[in-house]
Amino acid sequence: MTVPPPIAERRPIVRSHHGDDFVDDYEWMRDKEDPATLAYLEAENAHTEETTAHLAPLRQQIFDEIKARTLETDLSVPVRRGAWWYYARTLEGKQYAIRCRCPIGDVEDWEPPVLEAGTEIDGEEILLDSNVEAEGHEFFSLGAFSISDDESLLAWSVDTQGDERYTIRIKDLRTGEVLTDEIPATSGGATWSAGATHLFYTTVDSAWRPHRVWRHTLGSTDEDALVLEEPDERYFVGIGRTQSEKYLVIGLSSKVTSEVRVLEADEPEGEFRTVLPRKDGVEYALEHAIIGGVDHFVILHNEDALNFELVVLPVHDLTDRHVLIAGSETTRLEDVDVFAHQLVVSYRRDALSRIGIMAIDDAGIGPLQEIEFDEELFTSGVGANAEWDQPMIRVGVGSFITPASILDYVVSTGELILRKQAPVLGGYDADEYEQHRSWAVAEDGVRVPVSIVRRKDTPRDGTAPGLIYGYGSYEASMDPGFSVMRLSLLDRGFVFAIAHVRGGGELGRHWYDDGKMLHKRNTFTDFIASARHLVEEGWTSADRLVAEGGSAGGLLMGAIANIAPEAFAGIVASVPFVDNLTTILDPGLPLTVIEWDEWGNPLDDPEVYAYMKSYAPYENVGAHDYPAILAVTSLHDTRVLYVEPAKWVARLRATASGSSPILLKTEMHAGHGGVSGRYAAWEERAWELAWIIDIARTT
DSSP: OOOOOOOOOOOOEEEEETTEEEEESOGGGGOTTSHHHHHHHHHHHHHHHHHTGGGHHHHHHHHHHHHHHSOSSEEOOOEEETTEEEEEEEOTTOSSOEEEEEEOSOTTOOSOOOOOTTSOOTTOEEEEEHHHHHTTOSOOEEEEEEEOTTSOEEEEEEESSSSSOEEEEEEETTTOOEEEEEEEEEOSOOEEOGGGSEEEEEEEOTTSOEEEEEEEETTOOSOOEEEEEOOOTTOEEEEEEOTTSSEEEEEEEOSSOEEEEEEETTOTTSOOEESSOOOTTOOEEEEEEEETTEEEEEEEEOTTOTTOEEEEEETTOTTOOEEEEOOOSSEEEEEEEEOSSEEEEEEEETTEEEEEEEEEETTEEOOOEEOOOOSSSOEEEEOOOOOSSOSEEEEEEEOSSSOOEEEEEETTTOOEEEEEEOOOTTTOOGGGEEEEEEEEEOTTSOEEEEEEEEETTSOOSSOSOEEEEOOOOTTOOOOOOOOTTTHHHHTTTOEEEEEOOBTBSTTOHHHHHTTSGGGTHHHHHHHHHHHHHHHHTTSOOGGGEEEEEETHHHHHHHHHHHHOGGGOSEEEEESOOOSHHHHHTOTTSTTHHHHHHHHOOTTTOHHHHHHHHHHOTTTTOOSSBOOEEEEEEETTOSSSOTHHHHHHHHHHHHHOBSOOOEEEEEETTOBTTBSOSHHHHHHHHHHHHHHHHHHTTOO
């Protein structure tokens, strides 16, 4: 029996703002407790399953390919901390990692031990087996994994619903005993005080905003102490420690402003003090360094420095500021890690992430020395470095064609030592693939970087199928990294591209600013220009090109579907933010108020309202042909609620002309990140890739 496309019931309500009335037929779906809502989602799932049933063999084939290329029983590169090497194991047939440690032999030896999968490791201790933690749950996510300074206690947190509310528990690693301390409904993190007498954590308000910092006294049954509550709904709070472990650090940040408060970690019941008071439009982050025997704060800030500036100032005199790296129009400073003898600076230039080292000695801080990576495209970042005083810095690098690699940078010599490259089984040969940087020209003349990868034997005559990915919000950069799962596309003759559109951070803060608020349309037109550029250069053709984006990238997908449906054969929108105007108009919904600094406040500003309505995917669904559309969501998503794609699909199906399939797939036991567990994630991605291949009309 054929399952027909569901036709959602219309229950019209009128939304009125700034003299504008909008009739919303499907807002009733927001009520998750309404049996009609769940019935509609289940009907959509049934329709999607039947419509795609013919892809089952291809889905299985792709899953088998992913599995065959993956070393299922493996170990991570050990990270040294104190008296132990810490690492994670994966075992064939197990969904989740097992976190372990083994003792250090010679304390002078910084060479990580070479551990062989499947062999017994002397002195190994299993700290946490997430497979055991996940038993009996359809969803599992590990939040905190925090070891006390003396390495005797582990605080960890888990979410088994997908709603990003975590329960913290504590284990005595000397005995294996799980202590009676249990803290429910936290936002995930856990930070120890020095001496492990206290544990700090945060909780969220009704809008899922982390707004309170709490202090738990180990072993106490008394109510935990409220350390800080942030009343401004634009601000998130978080707590951690400096790399030196000397200071506890509370960060308070909106999208455009931040403030940091510190407290000596060995005085956990003391009062946190503000380093620099918040100033509207000024963001800063802080680390701790010891220079010439004097405590300093190293601060990355953007006051009068659009792409940020790095400064250092003595803790005892915050007015004595010295510039280490001045602001630049071409280089966006993104982060700084501080160790006993070096600063490690993460920055971005020419749409590529980079790492530089600055030596610290008694004379001060030396010049920046960039670590060179010999590829046209790459993504790099600072890895796990648990010790304050260490002779090597762990970094990671990879590209479209080079699997993720873990390296140690020897500070004294500049040597890079490869510790491990992610294994790709089945005879993968990077020389059979090629990557390129191309530049599209947007409708306003701005050049937009596009990163491209394909097999070398894939023709460039417009016949190849293509997949183009985009995001373009929150200054997030989509870097060219390796993907085992993507090989199942490339080996079928696909071209894959990332459009580094405005709203992202690839070309610096101005690139972000030009794709937010009242410039948001640039994100959409950049993406469309990038897609057309691929066609013009012969990489693919419009009738074989699929677009993909998720979350805020899902808003991008919804917008391009309305603006340029003819440019794409299909669109995959994952947990898509497609009913954005309804959401941003309601300050009672999760995360709305903090989002006003990204999109504008349409509730109070008529100009913002009109501008957002002009591009909002849901409001602008039209009576015209659309490409094939697959919307994927999760019932328990707290960031982009399931109701947004549900309403969007219902409106598309009721309004659009043409015969292209419009599908909604709802995970009934997952959150914003989708299903949990690596095999489940492989199955999910195989499902999506099979649909993409089918729509692009290839085999």
